[in-house]
Amino acid sequence: QVQLVESGGGSVQAEESLRLSCAASGYTYSGYCMGWFRQAPGKEREGVASLYTAGSSTWYADSVKGRFRLSQDNAKNTLYLQMNSLKPEDTAMYYCAADAPPCGLGPGYVYKHWGQGTQVTVSS
Numbered sequence: 001q002v003q004l005v006e007s008g009g010g011s012v013q014a015e016e017s018l019r020l021s022c023a024a025s026g027y028t029y030s031g032y033c034m035g036w037f038r039q040a041p042g043k044e045r046e047g048v049a050s051l052y053t054a055g056s057s058t059w060y061a062d063s064v065k066g067r068f069r070l071s072q073d074n075a076k077n078t079l080y081l082q083m084n085s086l087k088p089e090d091t092a093m094y095y096c097a098a099d100a101p102p103c104g105l106g107p108g109y110v111y112k113h114w115g116q117g118t119q120v121t122v123s124s
Helices: none
Strands: 003-007 010-013 018-025 033-039 046-052 058-060 068-073 078-083 092-099 118-123
Touching: 003 092, 018 033, 018 092, 018 118, 033 078, 046 068, 046 078, 058 068
Parallel strands: 010 118
Antiparallel strands: 003 018, 018 078, 033 046, 033 092, 046 058, 068 078, 092 118
């Protein structure tokens, strides 16, 4: 049974940083696609960043390029999202997701497995 557990959310001021973690279990981590998505109140869920765990391919939303960075610890089956220079518009519930390839971030990529989410609130 695939399980994704997010942590690391919180409340910060604008320009501060947070690092989200997603601990995966119940499947073979390497060789999967993993990503971060977010949903703000009253808005549709949007893709933030994703990667292929067995390669070097990464995808980022334009709104976070240069500020957010993915990393992973394959030994711990954990995906990280380093978020720097946070803005109030980054405020949302952030979800970790996983699925088998092909990997990507656009509307055509549907992730099967989801975590419960971690809240990120950025105040100005």
